[in-house]
Structures are given as C-alpha cells and as structure tokens.
Amino acid sequence: MKRIILIGPIGSGKTTLTQRLKNQTITYNKTQAIEFIDNFIDTPGEYMEHHQMLNRLQMTAVDADLVVLLQSITYQRLVYPSGFCSMFTKPTLGVITKIDQLHHESDLSYAKKMLITAGVQEIIAVSALTNQNIELLRSKLS
Numbered sequence: 309m310k311r312i313i314l315i316g317p318i319g320s321g322k323t324t325l326t327q328r329l330k331n332q333t334i335t336y337n338k339t340q341a342i343e344f345i346d347n348f349i350d351t352p353g354e355y356m357e358h359h360q361m362l363n364r365l366q367m368t369a370v371d372a373d374l375v376v377l378l379q380s381i382t383y384q385r386l387v388y389p390s391g392f393c394s395m396f397t398k399p400t401l402g403v404i405t406k407i408d409q410l411h412h413e414s415d416l417s418y419a420k421k422m423l424i425t426a427g428v429q430e431i432i433a434v435s436a437l438t439n440q441n442i443e444l445l446r447s448k449l450s
C-alpha cells in the first residue's frame with residue numbers, strides 16, 4: 309500500500325478522512341503534531357497555515373509516495389499558493405472534502421480551482437460523513 313501524506317488547512321477534514329479510510333470510529337481529535345498511522349501521515353493544519361512550518365511538511369513528504377491536498381467545500385479561502393505542489397517531488401492528488409455540504413455548484417468549482425492552481429494532478433470530491441466516493445478514493449490510494 310502507498311504511503312500517503314495528508315495536507316490541508318485546520319478543519320479541512322484530514323483526521324476524519326484518515327479515520328474513515330481506516331474504518332475507524334469517527335471521533336473529533338485535534339491533531340497536535342505530525343502523526344504516522346500505518347500508511348497515513350496526518351499533519352496539523354497549522355503546518356499549512358503558518359508558512360514557516362512548510363519546510364516540515366516538505367521534509368515529511370519525502371517519506372510519502374503520494375501527497376494528498378485537502379480543500380473543504382465549505383472553506384472559501386485561498387490556502388495553497390499557486391504551484392504549491394512543485395514543493396514536493398511526489399505525485400499529488402487533490403481531495404475536495406465535505407461534499408455532503410455542497411449547496412451551490414459554485415462552491416465545487418471554487419474548490420476545484422484552488423486545487424488546480426496548487427498544481428494537483430487529479431481531483432476527487434468525497435464525504436467522510438456519508439461515505440460518498442470513499443471507495444473510489446481508496447482505490448486511488450492503494
């Protein structure tokens with residue numbers, strides 16, 4: 309199985325998605341440090357939001373086979389700088405999270421645009437709450 313690093317702002321759903329993909333009970337658990345959970349590397353959102361921490365993500369991603377960038381459908385804020393993915397010398401996948409909260413198509417296109425600007429190679433929209441597209445995502449991670 310591939311080793312996956314999950315990167316995204318605070319509250320974008322990294323920990324919940326990890327729990328879902330690992331068939332664990334979904335519980336809220338604030339991520340305080342970089343956590344290695346089998347083949348998943350869960351990272352605190354602060355590392356993404358405070359740019360002086362970005363080198364920590366970059367160093368940790370060296371151990372991963374795939375860099376997954378998360379963008380919540382509910383989060384209309386610019387997070388990833390243009391070309392962000394070029395920081396990693398690894399394949400990238402963009403995951404739009406909380407798709408169960410989609411109320412306007414424009415939210416989906418905004419999230420896609422953010423991930424494309426970041427430079428991801430592929431995008432998938434999922435919900436860890438309703439399981440939408442979770443199997444498809446799992447197949448892309450295997």
Ligand SMILES: Nc1nc2c(ncn2[C@@H]2O[C@H](COP(=O)(O)OP(=O)(O)O)[C@@H](O)[C@H]2O)c(=O)[nH]1
Nearest residue numbers: 318319320321322323324325353406435436437
């Ligand atoms: N509606 C909905 N809420 C979600 C989903 N995934 C995560 N959340 C909620 O978003 C919040 C932040 O999730 P968390 O996984 O801790 O984000 P992290 O900071 O990126 O690890 C929590 O309250 C989760 O319950 C989802 O697919 N749908």
Ligand SMILES: [Mg+2]
Nearest residue numbers: 322323338339
């Ligand atoms: Mg977390």
